[in-house]
Amino acid sequence: MFGSFAKSLFGSSNDRYVKSMGKIVAQINALEPTYEAMDDAELQNQTVLFRQRLDAGETLDSLLPEAFAVVREASKRVFGMRHFDVQMIGGIALHRGEIAEMRTGEGKTLVATLATYLNGLSGKGVHVVTVNDYLARRDAEWMGQLYRWLGLTVGVIVPNLHESQRREAYACDITYSTNNELGFDYLRDNMKHSREQQVHRPFNYAIVDEVDSILIDEARTPLIISGPTEDKSDLYIAIDAVVKRMDEEDFEKDEKTRNITLTEDGLEKVEQVLLAEGLLETENLYDYENTQVVHHLDQALKAVHMFKRDTDYIVKDDKVVIIDEFTGRMMDGRRWSNGLHQAVEAKEGVKIEPENQTMASITFQNYFRMYPKLSGMTGTAATEAPEFFDIYKLNVVEIPTNLPVQRIDEEDQFFKNTHDKFRAIAASIREHNEKGQPVLVGTVSIEKSELLSKFLEEEGVKHAVLNARMHEMEAHIVAQAGRLGAVTIATNMAGRGTDIQLGGNLEFRTEDELGDMAEGPERDAAVARIKEEIAAERQQVLDAGGLFVLGTERHESRRIDNQLRGRSGRQGDPGLSRFYLCLEDDLLRIFGPDTLFSKMMNSNLEDGEAIGSKWLSKAIETAQKKVEARNYDIRKQVVEYDNVMNDQRTVIYEQREDIMDADAVDDVVIDMRNDTVNAIVGAACPPGSYPEQWDIEGLKAKVEDILGEPAPIDEWMQEDGIEPEDLEQRLAAMADAKMDAKFADSDPSIWRQVEKSVLLDRLDHHWKEHLATLDALRQVVFLRAYAQKTPINEYKQEAFGLFERMLEAIREDVTKILMTSQLRMAEPEPPVLPDLPDFLTNTDPGAGMMTGHINPLTGEDNSNDGDGSSKRQALFGALAGSTFAQAGPGGAESENPWAGMDISRNAPCPCGSGNKYKHCHGAVA
Structure with a gap:
């Protein structure tokens, strides 16, 4: 107080x-x-x-x-x-x-x-x-x-x-x-x-x-960047067919979390069908061998019974396109993960794209x-x-408004069912439309917007529908929503980004009506006419009460409702807003308090009758706050788990940048090699153990595998007082000597580039595998809660251990590749001839075009035409240093460089003499 x-x-x-x-x-x-x-x-x-x-x-x-x-x-x-x-x-x-x-x-x-x-x-x-x-x-x-x-x-x-x-x-x-x-x-x-x-x-x-x-x-x-994995289209289609044969009593739905669990009867039924279809390895669905089938079954159940066409997605051009639940926009290129998108594709009978493996990911928060x-x-x-x-x-x-807000926000109207609600909405829209007041209607799904469109058609109200199907026309439809008598149905107005101006939008009207008209006096006159029309129409709309915003349903988030309401009453304009609700709305059905339902169902609401009260509005706001709190917890949990990965991602990305910026990474490679040798010896010769307890055979096999050659470990072990540190030093020296020899036999700059490439390639490969492992860990770590453990803490510990093992694997992989690989130089590219003199590239006869008969081995000219000798000398100068040698017909020393090639005897000789091949280099001695 x-x-x-x-x-x-x-x-x-x-x-x-x-x-x-x-x-x-x-x-x-x-x-x-x-x-x-x-x-x-x-x-x-x-x-x-x-x-x-x-x-x-x-x-x-x-x-x-x-x-x-x-x-x-x-x-x-x-x-x-x-x-x-x-x-x-x-x-x-x-x-x-x-x-x-x-x-x-x-x-x-x-x-x-x-x-x-x-x-x-x-x-x-x-x-x-x-x-x-x-x-x-x-x-x-x-x-x-x-x-x-x-x-x-x-x-x-x-x-x-x-x-x-x-x-x-x-x-x-x-x-x-x-x-x-x-x-x-x-x-x-x-x-x-x-x-x-x-x-x-x-x-x-x-x-x-x-x-x-x-x-x-x-x-x-x-955000996830992923690459394709193996194709499992047949499995998706087969399991989709199984799920579509199930009845409602075979499973239980939790619409709050969008999860489905099989009942006992449903589990028995599914096992029998899957066995009959040959999809199970063993008779028990939850045996280890059937893990993949269980995963796909869960996703197919969600796809068929939880995800609705025209609400969660649409089918466009034989593809399943996700619809953003907050903005109503199509999300081209975005796909649900963990096989859910493929399950929806199987449900709709469209082409099933392969599942993807995560290659890189980050949350918007991080x-x-x-x-x-x-x-x-x-x-x-x-x-x-x-x-x-x-x-x-x-x-x-x-930030305060430039002018006071004049919009009137009326209390919500509550109806018994969807049919009564939509009938009342259509009647209200017709009433406001008849007096010229523009109406903007907000719906929560494509399905609801198209249902309302049918009611309006029955009422004879002309209207425009804006949803994910009309994505390309979005701005043009919204921009004219403030015109006299306009009725616009929009799926989730959040973030539309186009200003609704009373009387119409000059920019869009000009573009739509005068798009093909050239600049000039005629166009200027047309623009002036449109301005006058908009000004007159604006005054009529103001007299009618401004823009009427009508919400057909409360959204999960109060922000979305406020965004819809905020479309009316801009810059001090008058306006009106009202929401229409019923017991069948998702928000009230899923999240509303039981008392709300019981009181409403026990009331004596007649068909088509509406009520409104502060208590009802308070109950709805309470339901919205519950959903907002739940969604915040989901986002917070996403951030908590991604923060663990973000620390690791930062280390990996900084390491990549250091590698890319470095001229040479030999110091990193040497450290990796030494750490790998120490890890090999440490695993075979644990601290505090006796030599007779050491795994010498395993050490020898590992050394030969990683370093690419056997080490005389048996000889070393015959020495008295041999310690693990001695083995580490000798193996490191052996590895260093081998690498020094490789380095001495190759071009240092090329070898440095090879080291960088191998390092980056192995880093990326193991990081990708690590991401897949963390994805799997995140999905199962929640089960630790049954053991009274905090899942996020368990995830942090497990993820840290996995990261350490990933770094070990990178070090070992890089060492093995560099130690065992052989650097081979590629075949040299053919020599590039110098540019020909102008007179040879000019085909104008006046420029002194010549023909030549050049010996490809000596570069000497055997032509008999005798003209242009000075030009030929210029040519020889241009070709100086080339490995050309003489070849020509009629001499013991003549050679045919085109021998063995499939050249027709009557074709012109490749040497350019102008003679037929059989009379030139192809002449039979």
């Missing part, structure tokens, strides 16, 4: 923090007249002056007021848009490495230009991260006009770029990209074998747009934490503020 009183009196800590930035904004505003008075050249030259001051030792913080003022003035000249004071506050928060929470329509894209320009002055690179390729291209092209006008370079990273194009884009002052492309490029860079092949520069600063979508929603699964400075912006971050701070050490700053 006292806290709320103090807050009302002094304001929240966020309010005080925002107010403190007002002094900096005042400095920026005071500079505005100065930069307004400059011409374009003077204003553009400020970038050069700023960089000179940075080189002289000034900091970015000291340049902030001037740099922000320059960007504001440049924006006025390039775009005709002036940054509001609240946008300046957002820019300051971004520069300080914080998350700026700004409502939809407050101009986050323009806010980013402030911090991006300031940090781009250092030349170390700024990464602006977007949620999809369309936004990366759009923002790079749109905001790039401003940056380029001010003298900064701008690049964009999208799929299917060549490495050279990626390297060039990363070398720019500012680089736009999606989070996936950045992460995958980082992983690919750490699979390269030289620095020149890498595309990334050292990390400097990143601004993440829709930061909650990228750092929260998409952070539940890591990727973005590598940036020395990280910031972000979104319309909804406050509900996840604790997670942002715990994981990323990012503070959330709520």
Whole structure:
């Protein structure tokens, strides 16, 4: 109570923090007249002056007021848009490495230009991260006009770029990209074998747009680069057929965790079917020999009974494409792991792609934490503020709106079932549509959006549907959602990135209606007409009450609901929002409290009747908080496990970089060889044991296998007082002598390159195998909880031991390859002839074209035409040093260099004499 009183009196800590930035904004505003008075050249030259001051030792913080003022003035000249004071506050928060929470329509894209320009002055690179390729291209092209006008370079990273194009884009002052492309490029860079092949520069600063979508929603699964393994298509198809024959009573579903377990009857039934199909090695399904079948059975059960078409995925072009549960977008190229994607492919009867083996992986949490400075912006971050701070050490700053919010958020409407709910929704949409009010409808799945579309068709309401199927038309559909009488159904509006303007969007209308019209007076007149239409239509929409946002279901996360609501009421516009719910909604059915169900089911709700109450809204919010807490635990667990791998990944990647940067790695190779010899001897001669207990035969076999030659260990063992240290020294000396001899017999530069290549190759190979082992460990370590042990602690201990064994395997592998391999030089390439003189390459008869009959052994000319002898002498000079010798017809010393070749006797002679082969080199003596 006292806290709320103090807050009302002094304001929240966020309010005080925002107010403190007002002094900096005042400095920026005071500079505005100065930069307004400059011409374009003077204003553009400020970038050069700023960089000179940075080189002289000034900091970015000291340049902030001037740099922000320059960007504001440049924006006025390039775009005709002036940054509001609240946008300046957002820019300051971004520069300080914080998350700026700004409502939809407050101009986050323009806010980013402030911090991006300031940090781009250092030349170390700024990464602006977007949620999809369309936004990366759009923002790079749109905001790039401003940056380029001010003298900064701008690049964009999208799929299917060549490495050279990626390297060039990363070398720019500012680089736009999606989070996936950045992460995958980082992983690919750490699979390269030289620095020149890498595309990334050292990390400097990143601004993440829709930061909650990228750092929260998409952070539940890591990025993985994988390679194909053996094809098991037949097994997937066979097990899919078995699962589809099962009944509901054969298994139990846990929809919260998306797990399925077989009942006792179901287990017996499955075992009988699998045995009949010949898929089991033994009669017991859970015998060790049937481990692979059990794994595929579990995945097939999930695919068939838990994953729904048009909700979790769609089938497009004979491929299963995952749908992002938060944004509703297709995730082309992304695949579920552990055989789940293959199980879904078998379910849908499309081509089954082979399973993949992990070659490199990283979570978004650990990727973005590598940036020395990280910031972000979104319309909804406050509900996840604790997670942002715990994981990323990012503070959330709520930026006030430029104009007060006029939107009215009505209480949720609750119905008995889905049919009643959708009937009421369709009637409400028709009612608002008839008075011209635009309606934006948010659904949670493609299935629900298409169901609602049918209801609207029955009501006779014209509408547009936006879901994963219409991915390419996304921006165009969203941009016109604010037009008079427009009805737009959208699957999850999170991160759409396109502003909904009342009356319509000028840019998109111009592109759609005047795309083919050439520049000129006619086009200018058409643009002016569209502007007038938009202005008139905007006023009509305002009179109708602004944009009406209607949610057909509450989402698991309050943020997604807030993002949908935030589409209405931009920049002080009026607006309305309302959610429609029913008992059959997934959120209430799976996560809602039992009391909610019992009270609602016992109530006397008539068909089509709706109720709304604060108690109901509170119960729904409680259910959402439960889901959010559960999802946070999932993400936190992902990070905890990846942190273990991240420590190991850091060691491996740093080792790779050291190897790539080194001119020679002989010191590393020598250390590995000595460590390997010590490990071999240590295993055969344990400390504290007697010589008669030593495994001498095993040691001899191991030495011959690793070092490539036998060692006189039996002779050494006959000496009195022989110790393991003596064996280590002698074996190391023997290995060193062998390597020194190899080194002396080869080109040192080539041998150094061989060592580097072998080292990198073995490092990558064993790291890939290690990742697969850790994946398997992570899946089974949870069973340790039954023994009252903490799984994460067990995982850390096991992973450390596995890492130590991996390093031993790398050392042994590198030593064995280098000790036993033979360096053979490749066949030399044929000599490259010098360029011919001009007169031989000019086919114009006036240039003195000649024919010659050159002996390929001596280079002497046996031609009898006698012309152009000086030119032939020039030719011989050009060919001086070549191993040509005379060959020609009619002499005892003549030789035929083309003898044995399949040349027709009537064909022209290859020597170029112009005679037939049978009359020249092919003449019979």
